[in-house]
Amino acid sequence: MSSPDDRSDIAADIPENSEFSEISNDNGGVSRRNFLKGSSVALTIPLIAKGEKIVKAGGAEVKVLGPDKVNITLNINGAQRTASVETRVTLLDTLRNELDMTGAKRVCDRATCGACTVVMDGKPVYACTVLAVDAQGKSIQTVESLDQNGNLHPVQQAFVDNDAQQCGFCTPGFVMACKALLDKNPSPTQEQMEMGLGGNLCRCGTYDGIKGAVAQASQEMKKTRTMKGGRGNG
Known part of the structure; x- marks a missing residue:
C-alpha cells in the first residue's frame, strides 16, 4: 500500500498533457487545468442566471433564452x-x-x-x-x-x-x-x-x-x- 508521499511522487511524474494530469497536485490542491476549468464555469454561471447567453453553433451566434422569464x-x-x-x-x-x-x-x-x-x-x-x-x-x-x-x-x-x-x-x-x-x-x-x-x-x-x-x-x-x-x- 502506497503512502501519501508515494502518490505525490507518482503525480509529479505524470506529463501535463496526459489524460491523468487533472489529478490534484502534490500539495493536495487543485491542478492547474481543473482550476482553469472551474474559473470558466464560475464566470459563466452569472450569465446563465441572468438569461443573457449568446452561444456559437455552426459558426453562427445564437441567442439562448432563459432560464429567467x-x-x-x-x-x-x-x-x-x-x-x-x-x-x-x-x-x-x-x-x-x-x-x-x-x-x-x-x-x-x-x-x-x-x-x-x-x-x-x-x-x-x-x-x-x-x-x-x-x-x-x-x-x-x-x-x-x-x-x-x-x-x-x-x-x-x-x-x-x-x-x-x-x-x-x-x-x-x-x-x-x-x-x-x-x-x-x-x-x-x-x-x-x-x-x-x-x-x-x-x-x-x-x-x-x-x-x-x-x-x-x-x-x-x-x-x-x-x-x-x-x-x-x-
Whole structure:
C-alpha cells in the first residue's frame, strides 16, 4: 500500500498533457487545468442566471433564452399580446394564466384529448404542447375570436343546434378543429371529417351530434362565402 508521499511522487511524474494530469497536485490542491476549468464555469454561471447567453453553433451566434422569464409578443386573434414567461411555459398556460383567455381547456395536458386546440397559421395544434416562446411570429386563433358582436360563428351555432356538447370541456377544442377543417376543406367527406377531428376526444360521447354540427356548419359557411363573393374566411 502506497503512502501519501508515494502518490505525490507518482503525480509529479505524470506529463501535463496526459489524460491523468487533472489529478490534484502534490500539495493536495487543485491542478492547474481543473482550476482553469472551474474559473470558466464560475464566470459563466452569472450569465446563465441572468438569461443573457449568446452561444456559437455552426459558426453562427445564437441567442439562448432563459432560464429567467423573458418578454414575448404573440399575435392572438389579430392583436399583439405581450407576456413575461419562463421558457418552459406552454402556450396553453400563457393563454389561461397570463392573458386571461380561458377558452382553451386543460384536460389531459399531454396531447391526447384536443381540449386545448387552437389554430396556428391555419392548422389546429395542441396548445399544451407548444412552448409560448416558440409561438412568437405565428398567427394564433382561439375560440374567443369566433363570437362577433354577440353573433355565434356558424360552427358554434351548429354545435348548439345539434346538441353537440354535454359537459363542455371538449367543446372549444372541437369547435376550433372543426373550423380549421372547414376553412381548408369546405365540403369534407365522412372520412375526411373523421380524419380532421381524429385528434379530439369527447368523453361524453356526443359524436353523432358533432357530425351533424360539421355538416350544418359546412353548408352555412359555404353560404357565407357565396354571399361575400368567395372572399370570406368563414
